Amino acid sequence: MESEQFNKPSEIEAAAPVIEPGHTFASVTDKISAIVLTHRTPRFWYVGFGLSFMLVLVLLFGIAYLLTMGVGVWGIDIPVAWGFAIVNFVWWIGIGHAGTLISAILLLLRQKWRQSINRFAEAMTLFAVACAGLFPLLHLGRPWYAYWLFPYPSTMGIQPQFRSPLVWDVFAVSTYFTISLLFWYMGLIPDLATMRDQARRRFPRFAYGILAMGWRGSAIHWHRYEMAYLLMAGLATPLVVSVHTVVSFDFAVGLVPGWHSTIFPPYFVAGAIYSGFAMVLTLAIPLRKLYGLEDFITLRHLKNMGEVMLATGMIVAYGYLMETFMAWYSGNIYEQYLMWNRMFGPYWYMYWALILFNILVPQALWFRAVRTNVVALFVIAICVNIGMWLERYVIVVVSLSRDFLPSSWGMYSATVWDYAIFIGSIGLFVCLLFLFIRVLPMISIFEMRELVHETEEAK
Amino acid sequence: MIADETEKSRQLTIYGLMAEFAEPEALLEAARRSFGEGYRRMDAYSPFPIDGLAEAIGFHKTRLPLLVLIGGIIGCVGGFYLQYWVAVIDYPLNIGGRPLNSWPMFIPVTFELTILVAGLTAVLGLLALNGLPMPYHPVFNVERFQLATRNRFFLCIESVDPKFNQETTRRFLESLRPQGVYEVER
Numbered sequence: 001m002e003s004e005q006f007n008k009p010s011e012i013e014a015a016a017p018v019i020e021p022g023h024t025f026a027s028v029t030d031k032i033s034a035i036v037l038t039h040r041t042p043r044f045w046y047v048g049f050g051l052s053f054m055l056v057l058v059l060l061f062g063i064a065y066l067l068t069m070g071v072g073v074w075g076i077d078i079p080v081a082w083g084f085a086i087v088n089f090v091w092w093i094g095i096g097h098a099g100t101l102i103s104a105i106l107l108l109l110r111q112k113w114r115q116s117i118n119r120f121a122e123a124m125t126l127f128a129v130a131c132a133g134l135f136p137l138l139h140l141g142r143p144w145y146a147y148w149l150f151p152y153p154s155t156m157g158i159q160p161q162f163r164s165p166l167v168w169d170v171f172a173v174s175t176y177f178t179i180s181l182l183f184w185y186m187g188l189i190p191d192l193a194t195m196r197d198q199a200r201r202r203f204p205r206f207a208y209g210i211l212a213m214g215w216r217g218s219a220i221h222w223h224r225y226e227m228a229y230l231l232m233a234g235l236a237t238p239l240v241v242s243v244h245t246v247v248s249f250d251f252a253v254g255l256v257p258g259w260h261s262t263i264f265p266p267y268f269v270a271g272a273i274y275s276g277f278a279m280v281l282t283l284a285i286p287l288r289k290l291y292g293l294e295d296f297i298t299l300r301h302l303k304n305m306g307e308v309m310l311a312t313g314m315i316v317a318y319g320y321l322m323e324t325f326m327a328w329y330s331g332n333i334y335e336q337y338l339m340w341n342r343m344f345g346p347y348w349y350m351y352w353a354l355i356l357f358n359i360l361v362p363q364a365l366w367f368r369a370v371r372t373n374v375v376a377l378f379v380i381a382i383c384v385n386i387g388m389w390l391e392r393y394v395i396v397v398v399s400l401s402r403d404f405l406p407s408s409w410g411m412y413s414a415t416v417w418d419y420a421i422f423i424g425s426i427g428l429f430v431c432l433l434f435l436f437i438r439v440l441p442m443i444s445i446f447e448m449r450e451l452v453h454e455t456e457e458a459k
Numbered sequence: 460m461i462a463d464e465t466e467k468s469r470q471l472t473i474y475g476l477m478a479e480f481a482e483p484e485a486l487l488e489a490a491r492r493s494f495g496e497g498y499r500r501m502d503a504y505s506p507f508p509i510d511g512l513a514e515a516i517g518f519h520k521t522r523l524p525l526l527v528l529i530g531g532i533i534g535c536v537g538g539f540y541l542q543y544w545v546a547v548i549d550y551p552l553n554i555g556g557r558p559l560n561s562w563p564m565f566i567p568v569t570f571e572l573t574i575l576v577a578g579l580t581a582v583l584g585l586l587a588l589n590g591l592p593m594p595y596h597p598v599f600n601v602e603r604f605q606l607a608t609r610n611r612f613f614l615c616i617e618s619v620d621p622k623f624n625q626e627t628t629r630r631f632l633e634s635l636r637p638q639g640v641y642e643v644e645r
Binding site (some may be wrong): 024025029078101151157158159160161163164165166168172173175178179182183185186189190193194196197198213214215216218219220221222223224225226227228231232235236238239242246249393445446449450453 | 481490502503504505506507508509512513515516518522523524527541542545546549550552561564565567569570571572574575577578579581582584585586588589591592593594595596598599601604605606608609610
């Protein structure tokens, strides 16, 4: 019995390697590039793209109506002036964080299993940040004045207030988007060259050729490339931590009960990674099935991601626990009332649903059988996605709705336009992902070749 | 003498000679041998980065980290000065007599701009040092070279190398037991 226990981990590793055996440089290249270049576009792609594009139209309609009528069409009012816009913003930004974590932090930690999931996780980051950026912009009410947020020599003679976390947010999110885009594009260059050389038709050859910028795989270029990749990873690692820290400052610097807390930065960053990995799993599980990529995205990847979710989920649970403890221990009646209000006030069902989805359900990940069960992982990932959205709802809405003075309390309920723009943003995200898997290699081809090389050498 | 001149100019009409290999180890070995033979103007091409290949053809250090450091310092100092200038010089606001240069509040934006400028330098510097985008390069004239992004490994000795001679270099490359040796048109 004891020896069997001892043998177990290595058996699992052997049963679920990072890449299935029998692949060569040519086979990984052909298999990944063929999805884009030669295979017929599968029917589910048209269905998925069509449905998500319909949601994009819902988003566009929602935005058009919002811009015509003003932000009053949303459920926001005083005291809850942030509402869905900020809930969705924080949710989307958090989802983005997993992509950077996989591509940068796991690179620095030399985790080889990241190589087959980093490309689409980075794409996910980019699209999630794009969706996130939409919300504060629309929340401005007059988004065409958004450039006022940047310091520029204006004829009005005024400048942004650099002591405000809301201005920090502008810099953090725009830097994050720019760096994520550059990192992603840089990672794509050698693969775009592969696509250029694999494409047989004129237009794809030309288009990939332009995007590959004449990459020819020179040893000197590779040398600089690896250095640049490492430097970018080193820069993106503190960046990803700083972005959600700054997002949490939007709350923590405010005086509202339930926001004014020093635990916010670490607990927001952990929550971001938690929701991000949940989203990567939500996407990876159907993708590997539909495109037959089980060789490259193996059970090992899914299991590892489940473990990251469990770890970050426990940090989040600790955050909730400490919030409750501090509310009691501080002896501050406003903090104590806030906690009571969260649990038993008018939004009690949101709080308990959050605990269920974010804390209780993911405990199943302690069991190896669950971590290696694709369906169970998918269900848990969906639960965490919902749970993390509820968390932001509880933080934003419940705190604002009842602050210090009972005379200034008020209730918030979202309108159909809140939902239209939220669901529309999910549509935009999915639609962009469908376009991405149609025109670009969704797995980094050159890194898979490296993986083949390394597994051959290890033999 | 005259015959020598024409020989050299005839050689310069081609870009170089290229050998094809099937395995990364073979390319690495060939690169080492060519360098040992005294060839300097050459380049190796592979579908993925190979450890030690750049060193084997005599390329040891890149200036990229230094550029990124300089970029980061510019972003850091520039970012802080931007906020200092706005808050102290251009648009001072007296809020309850608090200091205008409230530097702890300027740290987040300073940090973000450090990362932004350093990251931009890393990617743009990579492209600039690599001479990309490059719309035309002679190596693509070799039909087989499109496999350099799939599963083949190439070594090209360029005709500008002082030791380059079409016959002896070809013989030398063939002695490395490649899959084939090709002339690279300009």
